Amino acid sequence: MSTNTPDTSPEQRPAVRLVDIEPEQAGQRIDNFLITKLKGVPKSRIYRILRKGEVRVNKGRIKPEYRLKAGDQVRIPPIRMEEKPAVPTPPQAQIERLEAAILFEDKGLIIINKPSGLAVHGGSGLSFGLIEVLRASRPTAPYLELVHRLDRDTSGLLLVAKKRSYLRSLHEQLRGDGVRKHYRALLCGHWDRGKHHENAPLYKNTLSSGERIVRVDERGKTAHTLFKPISCFKAASYMEVELFTGRTHQIRVHAAHAGHPVAGDEKYGNQDCNRDLKRYGLKRLFLHAYRLEFTHPGSEQPMDVIAPLDNALGAVLDALEAGQR
Structure with missing residues (x-):
């Protein structure tokens, strides 16, 4: 009688891997590095092989919070990974x-x-x-x-x-005041407040459906938005908006809190306003990340990049301007 035994030929067994850490990989924790390298392996198993000392850096045991350095050599033990289904390709x-x-x-x-x-x-x-x-x-x-x-x-x-070092540099700039974010927004109603700083704290909730909702609430995180009018029409106002913090839905919630929600906003907006502005050709949220100022991580030169409004949003402004005549 024959029995089926698993094929354990050397060709099919996982092998020890020795990975040399490049400068671009430096700075990340060993546990995060392994999670990336061992896709399909449960995190619980990754932490287990770390605890047991099966993962070595420069032939020594390390803890999960160890941060890799350029030139480190990581020993990854033999570990079989599940085959992942083919990833669909975008059109x-x-x-x-x-x-x-x-x-x-x-x-x-x-x-x-x-x-x-x-x-x-x-x-x-x-x-x-x-x-x-x-x-x-x-x-x-x-x-x-x-x-x-x-x-x-x-x-x-x-x-x-495209490089981990660039990501780290830009995140440091975002956490400080190294990045300036300017938006263009169309707000419902005629803005008559001039330059206005909105500092209402924002509190994020997740509904049972999974939908994220942000509200002005004293329990929330500090948030700071600057609104400056560019052109004010009868039905709406075209604004420059600058973010000093980066909270979820910050501009949309702060604009609504100020009494002038973003045009076309289905979540925090004014439905009557949205309906009226469709007559001017508005078919989407009128919120556009217009300008970014930051320091280039490689050259350390200042960058000032502008993305003009697309033709559809420009046409809405033209229609509002024509309605003033």
């Missing part, structure tokens, strides 16, 4: 649309004028977000990570790092 038209939206690119940074309606990452029923589409268009790129985020319906400037 070619979507890839081409995103590539056409790139405003700047060098060896470490991509600046994109994100179209409205494109989420920055997949999830919640979306197969592809901007970062998945970008990775699909550059399958050999070793590193592509979002520096920050924009709401799905918000258009405009978005930074993507």
Whole structure:
């Protein structure tokens, strides 16, 4: 009688891996490094092999919080990983649309004028977000990570790092005051407050449905937004908005709190206003990340990048201007 035994030939057994850490990989924790390298392996197993000393750095045991240095050699023990299903590919038209939206690119940074309606990452029923589409268009790129985020319906400037060192530098600038974010927004109603600083704290809730809702609440985090009018019409006001903090839905909630919600906002907006502005051709949220000022992580030179409004939003402003005559 024959018995079936698993094939344990050397060709099929996982082998010890020795990985040399490059400068771009330095600074990350060993546990996060392993989670990236061992995709498909449960985190509980990764922490177990760390605790047991099966992972070594420079032949020595390390703790999960150890931060890798350039030149380190990491020993990864034999570990079998589950085969992952084939990843679906974004439509070619979507890839081409995103590539056409790139405003700047060098060896470490991509600046994109994100179209409205494109989420920055997949999830919640979306197969592809901007970062998945970008990775699909550059399958050999070793590193592509979002520096920050924009709401799905918000258009405009978005930074993507091609190097870990660039990501770290830009995150440090974002945490401090090294990045200035300027938006263009159309707000409902006639703005008569001039230059206005809004400092209401924002508190984030997640509903049972999974939807995120942000409210002005004293329990919330500090938030600071500056509103400055550019053109005021009968039905709405075209504004420059500067963010000094980066809270979820900050501009939309602060604008509504000030009594002038963002035009086209289905979550925090005024439905009567949204309906009226459709007569001027508005079909989406009128919120656009217009300008970014920061220091380039590689050259250390100041960057000042502008993404003009698209034709559809420009046409809405033209229609409002014509209605004034």
